[in-house]
Structures are given as C-alpha cells and as structure tokens.
Amino acid sequence: MATELKDQxxxxxxxxxxxxxxxxxPNSLSVHDLPLLENEFPGxxxxxxxxxxxxxxxxxxxxxxxxxxxxxxxxxETAGNDSLPRQIQAELKxxxxxxxxxxxxxxxxxxxxxxxxxxxxxxxxTGGPVLPLHVAHPDETPLSVEPxxxxxxxxxxxxxxxxxxxxxxxxxxQQLLVAGEAAYQLRPTLELSLGYAxxxxxxxxxxxxxxxxxxxxxxxxxxxxxxxxxxxxxxIRKETSQPRVGIVLPPSTGGLIANVAVILxxxxxxNLNFTASEEGVRSAMAQAGIDRxxxxxxxxxxxxxxPWPPNRQIIFLERVIPAMKxxxxxxxxxxxxxxxxxxxxxxxxxxxxxDREAVLLFTSGSSGDPKGVALSxxxxxxxxxxxxxxxxxxxxxxxxxxxxxxxSFGCTVTLWYPIIxxxxxxxxxxxxxxxxxxxxxxxxxxxxxxxxxxxLRGYLRKATPEQLESLRYVITGAEKLPxxxxxxxxxxxxxxxxxxxxxxxxxxxxNVNLPDPIPQDPRRKVLPSQRPxxxxxxxxxxxIRITDPETDAPLxxxxxxxxxxxxxNIFGGYLHNTEQxxxxxxxxxxxxxxxxxxxxxxxxxxxxxxxxxxxIAGEMVPHETVEEAIAKELxxxxxxxxxxAIVGIPDEAKGEQLVLLSAVHGLDPTDLRYRLLERxxxxxxxxxxxxxxxxxxxxxxxxxxxxACQTIANRGExxxx
Numbered sequence: 001m002a003t004e005l006k007d008q009x010x011x012x013x014x015x016x017x018x019x020x021x022x023x024x025x026p027n028s029l030s031v032h033d034l035p036l037l038e039n040e041f042p043g044x045x046x047x048x049x050x051x052x053x054x055x056x057x058x059x060x061x062x063x064x065x066x067x068x069x070x071x072x073x074x075x076x077e078t079a080g081n082d083s084l085p086r087q088i089q090a091e092l093k094x095x096x097x098x099x100x101x102x103x104x105x106x107x108x109x110x111x112x113x114x115x116x117x118x119x120x121x122x123x124x125x126t127g128g129p130v131l132p133l134h135v136a137h138p139d140e141t142p143l144s145v146e147p148x149x150x151x152x153x154x155x156x157x158x159x160x161x162x163x164x165x166x167x168x169x170x171x172x173x174q175q176l177l178v179a180g181e182a183a184y185q186l187r188p189t190l191e192l193s194l195g196y197a198x199x200x201x202x203x204x205x206x207x208x209x210x211x212x213x214x215x216x217x218x219x220x221x222x223x224x225x226x227x228x229x230x231x232x233x234x235x236i237r238k239e240t241s242q243p244r245v246g247i248v249l250p251p252s253t254g255g256l257i258a259n260v261a262v263i264l265x266x267x268x269x270x271n272l273n274f275t276a277s278e279e280g281v282r283s284a285m286a287q288a289g290i291d292r293x294x295x296x297x298x299x300x301x302x303x304x305x306x307p308w309p310p311n312r313q314i315i316f317l318e319r320v321i322p323a324m325k326x327x328x329x330x331x332x333x334x335x336x337x338x339x340x341x342x343x344x345x346x347x348x349x350x351x352x353x354x355d356r357e358a359v360l361l362f363t364s365g366s367s368g369d370p371k372g373v374a375l376s377x378x379x380x381x382x383x384x385x386x387x388x389x390x391x392x393x394x395x396x397x398x399x400x401x402x403x404x405x406x407x408s409f410g411c412t413v414t415l416w417y418p419i420i421x422x423x424x425x426x427x428x429x430x431x432x433x434x435x436x437x438x439x440x441x442x443x444x445x446x447x448x449x450x451x452x453x454x455x456l457r458g459y460l461r462k463a464t465p466e467q468l469e470s471l472r473y474v475i476t477g478a479e480k481l482p483x484x485x486x487x488x489x490x491x492x493x494x495x496x497x498x499x500x501x502x503x504x505x506x507x508x509x510x511n512v513n514l515p516d517p518i519p520q521d522p523r524r525k526v527l528p529s530q531r532p533x534x535x536x537x538x539x540x541x542x543x544i545r546i547t548d549p550e551t552d553a554p555l556x557x558x559x560x561x562x563x564x565x566x567x568x569n570i571f572g573g574y575l576h577n578t579e580q581x582x583x584x585x586x587x588x589x590x591x592x593x594x595x596x597x598x599x600x601x602x603x604x605x606x607x608x609x610x611x612x613x614x615x616i617a618g619e620m621v622p623h624e625t626v627e628e629a630i631a632k633e634l635x636x637x638x639x640x641x642x643x644x645a646i647v648g649i650p651d652e653a654k655g656e657q658l659v660l661l662s663a664v665h666g667l668d669p670t671d672l673r674y675r676l677l678e679r680x681x682x683x684x685x686x687x688x689x690x691x692x693x694x695x696x697x698x699x700x701x702x703x704x705x706x707x708a709c710q711t712i713a714n715r716g717e718x719x720x721x
Contacts, residue, residue: 008151009036012182013158016131017041021092022161023049023123024099026133027113027176031059033135034101036154045096047072049088051119054103055523071101076118085126092128108517108529109141110390110540112177116525117601120169130167132159134179138187141389141540143381144421145200146189157183169600170557177543181567184541189385190568193344193353194377195263197384197420200340202226202260205422208395211253214428214440220253222419225260227332230347231324232261232317239292239315244268244360246290248306249299250429251401251410254317258294259405259415263358264347270360271406273370275700278307280370284362287372287575353377355572361408363504372575373408373504382568383507384417386539390512391448391473398424399448400441402431404700408508409477413450423448434458438467445470452478453485454642454698456497460488468493475500475512478703480606480624483533484632501535501606505590507569510542511535511604534603542567544604549595549620557598560607564589595622612706614648614656621685623648626658629681630672634664642696645704646687647713658687659713663695 029037038046048064050056050071064071072091074084091098100123102115113120124130134157139149159175162168206223213219220228236245245262247269249255255271262269270288272281293308294315300308308314321328335343344351358377362370393399399418403410418425426444428437431451438459440446449471451459456476459468474489474497481499489497496515502508513536514529530536538544546561547554555561566589573581584591595613596606608622615621623646630644643663651657660667669690676686697708 006151007032007036008153009040010153010155010183010186011040012155012186013160013179014040016158016161017097018129018131018161019095020129021095022097022129022131023088023092023126024097024131024133025115025120025123025172026100026102026135027115027180028135029060029100029102030135031057031063032152033154033156034060034063037099037135037156040156041097045094047091047096047098049074049098049100049123051076051103054525055521056101056103060101072098074122076122088126088128098128104521104524106517106519106521106524106526108390108514109392110386111527111529112173112180112537112540112602114527116527117169120172121600124167124169124172128167129161129163130172131161132172132176132179133157134159134176134183136180136183138189141385143189143197143385143388145192145197145204155183155186168556170559170598173598173600173602174543174545174557177538178566181541181543184382185568187382187385190378190382191352191354192377192381193350193356194358194380194416195266195347195349195353196340196344196351197381198260198263198416199226199335199343199347199349201420201422202229203335203340203343205395206336209418209422209424211256211425211427212444213253214426214436214444218253222422223336224328224332225253225257225419226335227328228321228324229257229260229264230331230335231327232257232321233264233347234327235320235324236261236265236267236292236294236315240267242267242289242291243357244270244288244290246285246288246293247271247405248274248293248295248303249317249405251403251405251414251431252427252429254296255405256401256415256419256425256427257321258317260419262294264349266347266349268357268360270362271404271411273362273404273406273700274303274306275404276370278305281307284370284372288360353381359411360575361406361411361504371577371580373571374573374575375507375571379507379569379571380412380416382541383412383509384420386541386567386569387413387417387509387512388421390514390539393421393423393448395422395424397448397472398426398444398446400437400446400450401425401427402429402437403450403452404431407478407700408504409450409502412507413509431455432458435462438463441470442467447472449474451476452703453481454479454703456485456489457642460485460492463493465493468495471495473514474498477502477509480608480628482628482631484628484635486532496530498530499535501604503590503592505571505584505592506565506567507571509539510565510567510569511538513537528601531599531601531603534599534605536604537602538604542569544598545589546597558600560595560597563592563594563596563604563606565592566590595620612646614658616651616654616656616658616684619684621648621658623658626681626685626687629676629679630660633672633675633679634667642698642704645696645709647706647709649713657689658685659689659691660687661691661693661696661709661712663693665692667692 048071052073136155157179159179401414477500498513500512543566612623697705
C-alpha cells in the first residue's frame with residue numbers, strides 16, 4: 001500500500017515574528033498553505049482578515065468554518081470608518097497573529113503578489129505592526145528540464161517586521177521582495193550546471209523543436225544540434241587546454257552550436273564583440289587567456305578589421321564539422337539511447353555547476369572600457385528560469401534570434417533560454433535588416449521578438465502590420481524606450497511594446513512589462529502586469545533597495561535614487577578586477593549605476609544611468625528625459641533612427657552644461673529653447689550648445705555609444721553652432 005507523501009515545508013525569517021500582535025500580509029495563501037502555516041505556530045492565537053465581498057476559495061472558507069473561525073471582514077471602500085481599526089488594535093493587544101487571507105485575483109505567473117494595492121493600503125493604514133510574508137511554491141513553475149516534483153514544496157519566508165513610522169507601502173514592498181529573494185535561492189534547480197541543463201533540453205525537445213536559419217531555411221532539430229555539439233566538443237578538448245574559448249560569430253545556427261559545444265567540452269564560451277576596437281578585442285582576449293577562436297571562413301572575410309590570430313589558432317566550423325560525419329552519427333544514436341545523466345558523465349560534465357564560471361561576457365563599453373563579466377552556472381540557470389516563469393511560452397512558440405551573441409540579452413534570452421525550455425529559434429545575423437526579419441516573422445509565425453528601441457525604429461520604416469501579426473510579445477531593453485517609439489509601434493502594428501530592464505552583471509534580465517492577464521472570472525480583480533513608462537515588475541527572486549546616489553544612505557523605494565539589486569542572477573565580480581568589483585558589489589547587492597524608483601504597485605521606473613545625469617547648479621538633470629522631450633518636439637523618431645543625443649561637459653560656472661548632438665540639419669538653438677519651454681521643460685535642462693553630426697553613434701547591440709558621443713562633445717564644443 002502506497003504511503004502518501006507529506007508536503008515539504010521550509011520556514012525562513014521566523015526570527016522576525018514578534019511575540020506581540022502583528023498583521024501578517026502574505027503575497028498569496030492557498031487552501032493548502034493555510035494549514036501548513038498554522039502548524040508552524042501551533043501555540044499562537046490567530047485571527048483572520050478577509051476583504052468583504054472579495055471572492056475566496058470555498059475550500060479555504062470551509063477550513064475556517066471547520067475550525068470554528070469567524071474571519072474579521074473589512075472593506076477598503078469604508079476606510080474612513082475607524083471601527084475596524086479599533087477591532088484590529090484590540091486583537092493586536094491580545095498578541096494575536098492577524099493573518100490576511102487574500103481574495104482570489106487574476107494575475108500573471110510570477111507576479112510579485114496577488115493582493116490588490118487597495119488592500120495593502122488599507123491594512124498598512126490601520127496603525128498596527130506589519131510582517132510581510134512571501135509564500136513560494138517552487139514546484140508550480142519548474143524549468144522544463146526539471147524532474148516532476150514528487151511532493152509539494154512550500155516555502156514561508158518572512159521579511160523584517162515593520163512597526164511605527166516604518167509601516168509604509170514602500171517598506172512593505174521592499175521587505176516582501178527581500179523575503180522572496182531568500183525563498184528563491186532555495187530552488188534546487190539553481191545548482192544545475194549549464195551543460196547538464198543543455199543536454200536535458202536538447203534531449204527532451206530533440207524531435208519537437210528546431211533551429212532554423214532564416215536566410216536559407218536550413219533546419220536543424222535539437223537532437224542533431226546535440227550530436228553535432230558533442231562531436232565538436234571532443235575536437236575542442238583536444239585543441240586547447242585553456243579553460244576559455246573565444247567565439248566570433250553572428251547570431252546563427254553555427255553560433256549556437258559553437259557555444260553549446262564549448263560548454264559540453266567543459267569550457268567557458270567567450271563571445272567576442274567583433275564591432276569593438278582592435279585594442280578592446282585584444283584586451284578581452286588577453287584577459288580571458290584565449291588561445292583558440294571558433295568562427296567561419298565567410299565571416300572572417302567580412303570582418304577584416306578584427307585582429308584575427310594565425311589560422312592555427314582558429315577553428316573554422318565549415319572545415320571541421322563536415323569531417324565529423326561518422327562521429328556525429330554515432331553521438332546521435334548514443335544521445336538518444338543514453339539518459340541525460342549518463343550522457344553528462346560520459347562527457348565528463350558535472351551535474352551541478354553552482355558558483356563556478358559558466359559564461360564570460362564583456363560589457364559593451366558604452367560609457368567606458370569593457371570589463372569581463374563572469375557569469376556562474378547559477379546565474380545563467382536562474383535567469384533562464386526567472387524569464388521563462390514570466391513568459392510561459394511553450395514548444396509551439398518561436399523566438400527570433402538576431403541580437404549579437406556577445407550582448408547579454410542575445411546570449412541568455414535567444415541562446416540558453418530556447419534550448420533549455422524548448423522554444424523554436426529562427427536566426428538571422430543582422431538585427432538591422434528589419435525588412436528581412438519582418439518577412440521571417442510572418443513566414444515562421446514568430447511569437448517572441450526581442451529588440452532594442454533602435455531596432456524597433458527599423459520595423460516602423462520597413463515592416464507591414466501583416467508581417468508582424470503572429471507576435472505575442474515585443475520586448476525591448478538595453479536602453480530606455482522612448483514613448484514616441486512605443487506609441488508609433490502600437491499604432492502601426494497593433495502590438496504593444498513591453499519594456500524590460502537588465503544589465504550584463506544581472507545575466508541580464510531583472511524586470512519586464514508583460515500584457516495584463518485575461519480575466520477568467522468577472523468577480524476577480526485583475527492585477528496589472530504592465531505600466532507604460534516603467535520597466536515592469538521585478539522578475540521572481542530579485543530584491544531591490546534605493547539609496548542616495550552620493551551618500552548611499554537608504555531611501556524609501558518610492559523616492560528616486562540609486563538602484564541596488566540582489567538575487568541568484570547577480571554576478572560575482574569582474575574578471576581580474578577586484579577594485580571595480582568592490583565598487584559595485586556589497587554583501588550580495590549590486591549597485592546598478594541607474595537612478596529610479598518603485599511605485600506603490602511594485603513597478604520600477606528608470607530615470608537614467610548615473611552616467612547620464614548632469615549636475616547643473618546643484619540639480620541632477622536626466623539626459624534621457626531631455627532627449628525624449630526634444631524627440632517629441634522634433635517628431636524625429638518616425639524616420640527610423642535616433643537623430644539626437646544629450647551629453648554633459650564640464651562648465652566652470654555651473655559644474656556641467658548640456659550639449660545636444662543633432663543629426664537634424666539646421667536646428668536653431670533659440671527656436672528649440674522656446675518650444676521646450678512651452679512644453680514645461682525647465683530652463684536649466686535645455687541645451688544651449690548644438691553640435692551637428694552626420695549620425696548619432698551606436699554600438700552593434702543598438703545602444704547609444706556614450707563614449708563616442710562624449711568624445712564628439714568634448715572635441716566639438718569649440719566649433720559648436
């Protein structure tokens with residue numbers, strides 16, 4: 001007779017629970033959770049809070065009734081009536097746990113809470129101490145490569161106690177997210193090695209998913225990708241004893257196979273930026289200790305500016321792979337016959353990766369010299385799961401892979417994520433060729449488009465609404481999304497643009513806006529998953545705090561300040577650069593260099609990089625806000641390319657002054673000034689100096705090349721118009 005398995009329960013932060021009365025506000029609480037939570041504190045007197053007229057799980061109400069519990073009902077619409085707060089205060093004096101039972105709401109998977117903001121405001125306003133509680137169910141959002149859980153795992157993670165003047169909505173959000181980060185760190189999946197996860201993904205989705213080269217329609221199923229990658233991995237092991245291998249390829253099937261093969265060889269792939277300066281590339285190769293590059297002959301001929309080493313140090317894919325036919329055929333049979341663990345053992349790959357280096361990327365150098373960002377297995381696996389749990393794509397979906405593989409967004413989201421989760425991938429080497437990409441979107445019914453605002457402008461010029469009809473998600477990152485671009489894209493194609501946020505150091509995704517969930521029950525409140533102008537909710541497992549940019553003193557989340565992030569996707573430090581690492585990392589927290597705030601519904605708003613602010617006469621002036629105001633005035637974004645950029649240069653009188661780089665011919669400073677004043681832009685924010693340029697410098701990733709812009713401004717100010 002089978003024995004019923006009991007739920008696994010983990011309790012975190014129990015030391016934050018006071019012996020006095022407290023209001024416990026969980027992010028969610030199901031009929032399965034409540035008895036387990038009660039069992040953790042059998043000796044404590046409890047009282048339950050329930051929003052009047054809110055739909056509640058009938059089984060949960062039945063549980064209360066069976067135990068003779070009459071919940072204390074409240075209504076957010078009668079918050080002015082102080083009778084309920086008096087009742088709550090009376091229950092608190094009796095040292096009871098006052099536990100909110102959230103009503104049923106409609107939310108997207110991975111949302112930070114299922115509790116409406118009106119309920120949070122009401123309970124926080126009652127005057128009692130508040131204890132945030134994050135309830136996590138790891139088995140409900142597994143990676144596709146995870147084994148099916150044999151029993152439910154529930155994690156109760158308490159944040160710090162809030163009392164007195166600290167009982168505010170921003171503080172509640174901060175502590176709830178800190179508690180959620182602690183719970184997320186316990187996921188056993190995070191211990192997987194990237195190599196083992198890739199084997200599992202390529203095996204599981206071997207016959208159902210594929211990688212297609214958009215240009216010629218060449219089609220490779222996942223099972224064949226695995227066999228080719230294993231054969232190439234054996235070759236790489238023999239070619240070099242160095243721990244890292246360089247890859248110089250555009251987004252393509254070849255680029256994907258090269259990266260997978262390096263991982264399966266037990267080494268670290270380093271996708272080098274072939275658009276960077278020769279000096280920068282040589283520096284990256286030296287830092288990484290690379291003695292072999294993987295590329296293709298046609299690409300070498302097209303990229304002659306790259307500092308190619310002697311041919312003996314280059315592995316040409318089109319030369320070595322055709323010679324491996326027998327090996328590939330053998331591994332195709334073996335990979336189908338052998339379980340994933342046995343295959344990993346045969347390849348001498350560990351099942352667990354943890355904090356060992358898995359991938360090395362170099363920062364884009366948009367505002368300085370590139371730095372090596374070593375991402376661990378835990379970092380990459382975490383970010384793949386975090387992103388996947390929010391998107392909820394399936395094996396029938398297709399993603400467009402056209403962002404450079406040396407760009408962190410392109411690497412994680414259009415390389416590791418599709419393989420592990422089983423998403424079809426359509427590749428094209430050039431993200432600027434939007435006329436071709438639009439054709440591929442229509443031809444292959446692509447559902448996920450990852451782009452930068454710069455590349456979206458290309459679709460506005462060259463794509464038709466019919467070509468983009470299949471898209472479910474249009475997600476943009478790498479730089480701030482101009483409102484004008486978002487509005488024009490939505491108007492032309494009927495597709496909203498969802499802005500996200502992340503950094504190379506965060507593997508990279510930390511935030512994303514997504515479509516609001518579709519209501520299933522008219523009685524349930526729909527909690528939003530998007531806010532125009534924001535970069536969305538933090539994805540699961542990430543905590544945030546805000547500090548004063550100059551003093552690092554703590555600030556409430558709803559006040560603009562320096563953004564710090566913490567989570568399993570945060571990198572462990574720069575390669576061979578402890579000094580720079582120490583400047584951005586502190587006890588697991590990453591100082592992002594970006595200024596922003598969180599609203600009362602948990603949406604993060606980025607006001608600009610610290611490097612993109614100018615301190616003028618003591619006031620912090622955001623470059624991106626000024627740029628957006630000028631772009632709206634000039635309506636320049638509809639032309640399909642960025643026409644302006646703001647740069648700060650030293651000024652003896654006011655500390656700094658703004659310079660406008662403009663690709664708009666004949667722009668008059670005085671006329672522009674009056675037009676911006678009419679828009680309500682402060683006089684201090686309006687640039688008095690305009691420098692005409694042929695085009696605004698960009699990086700290959702689509703981001704503004706801040707370093708080049710600064711050079712132009714510094715060099716050209718004396719000759720400015």
